[in-house]
Amino acid sequence: MSDSNGCWPIIYVRGYAMSRGEIDETTADPFCGFNIGSTVIRATPDPKAPPRKLIFESPLVRLQSDFQYGDVYENGVDIDDADFTGTIRTRSVIIYRYYDSASTLFGTGKTPDIESFAKGLSKRMQEAGEERDVRLHRARGDGNRFEQVRPHKPSSAQP
DSSP states (O other), rough: OTTTOOOEEEEOOOOOOHHHHHHHHHSSSSTTTOOOEEEEOOOOOTTTTTEEEEEEOOOOHHHHHOOOOOOOOOBBBBBTTTOOOOOOOOTEEEOTTGGGGGGGSSSSOOOOOOHHHHHHHHHOOOOOOOOEEEEHHHHEEEEEEEEOOOOOOOOOTOO
């Protein structure tokens, strides 16, 4: 599902958060920290020159500004929310929010086993790898299935 420039959806997977507080802090950030850059002072090659300020934009900001990527949040909802009707485009950044189920903010406060996290990531990768601009709707009844509704495609005879 790459576009003409070879761009694909990107799935960010948050690193390890050990304590309950770190898990809750991670889930409270819509981008799980991937939006955080830094401003630091760097020495210059000339030892007599003063250090200079450097801005390190986060990878998420760079993808948005340099390559026109966008997130998949829509009207305050995420892919995992029952009322999500957004689109995963080829230049989408998807945050795999696996800590949500382990947080006291959105989940049970109990950390699932690693196999559950891996299955969720596998599902997310399949969704992102589907045909371009697939609209996803949560299937009613089973909270873990998505129904795919593909937009109309012109026939191959049309330009």
